Amino acid sequence: MDVTNDNLETLSKEELITIIRNLAANSTKKGCKNAKKQEKSTFDFKKYKKRHVALKFLYLGWDYCGFAVQTHTEKTIETQLFNALLKTKLLESRETSNYHRCGRTDKGVSAFSQVISLDLRSNLLEGKGIITPEDFAENQHNNAVSDQEIDYPSILNRVLPEEIKVIAWAPVDTSFSARFDCKKRTYKYWFPIGNLDIKRMQEAGSKL
Numbered sequence: 535m536d537v538t539n540d541n542l543e544t545l546s547k548e549e550l551i552t553i554i555r556n557l558a559a560n561s562t563k564k565g566c567k568n569a570k571k572q573e574k575s576t577f578d579f580k581k582y583k584k585r586h587v588a589l590k591f592l593y594l595g596w597d598y599c600g601f602a603v604q605t606h607t608e609k610t611i612e613t614q615l616f617n618a619l620l621k622t623k624l625l626e627s628r629e630t631s632n633y634h635r636c637g638r639t640d641k642g643v644s645a646f647s648q649v650i651s652l653d654l655r656s657n658l659l660e661g662k663g664i665i666t667p668e669d670f671a672e673n674q675h676n677n678a679v680s681d682q683e684i685d686y687p688s689i690l691n692r693v694l695p696e697e698i699k700v701i702a703w704a705p706v707d708t709s710f711s712a713r714f715d716c717k718k719r720t721y722k723y724w725f726p727i728g729n730l731d732i733k734r735m736q737e738a739g740s741k742l
Contacts, residue, residue, distance in 0.1 A: 577623045582657070582670075583659060584656055584665040585653065585655075585663045585665065586632065586652070586705070586708045587686065587706060588650070589651075589687075589702075590648070590700070590702040591648055592648065594644045595639055595641075595645065597609070602635075602638045614698055619654075622693060624684070624690070632652055634714070635712055636648060647720075650712050651710055651713075654684070662706070663705035663708060664705075686703045
């Protein structure tokens, strides 16, 4: 039955009830189709193995509240980094990523060679750092070419803020920890000169 504004008021009660029931039925069908479409678009991590890697990146921390995640703000380097990792489907969650960081910085502090280690999605079936998850569906693997790994820096840099950039990555042994296997850390500090007595500061520093 065609319904227009002109004939709507002329319809009987039974006809209006029929129209409402038909609309409800069509709405339910559309909802089911959309739900099925959404299910199909869900990323299937079971098709991929993981790879334990080290990521090296830099960041300008002037406008951030430090490196480590904080409960009261999204404005941390670590939060932005994991947002990018989740958005690009390189990992399912922080909790399952075997994540370790080399160090952390305070509010307003920058870093030019920060390193983290974690498990990321991989295109490879074998190689250094490759991990086979318990739920890996080998018969559903995406047939990735074995010598073409995901370009982690390029993918992440497309979605990271301009102040944060991944500059290198490397496959590492599955036991490697950016925190516990770190040999040394280098910090440099810059101060506005103002009325500081640089000569006396240098003399004092030489006695440390």
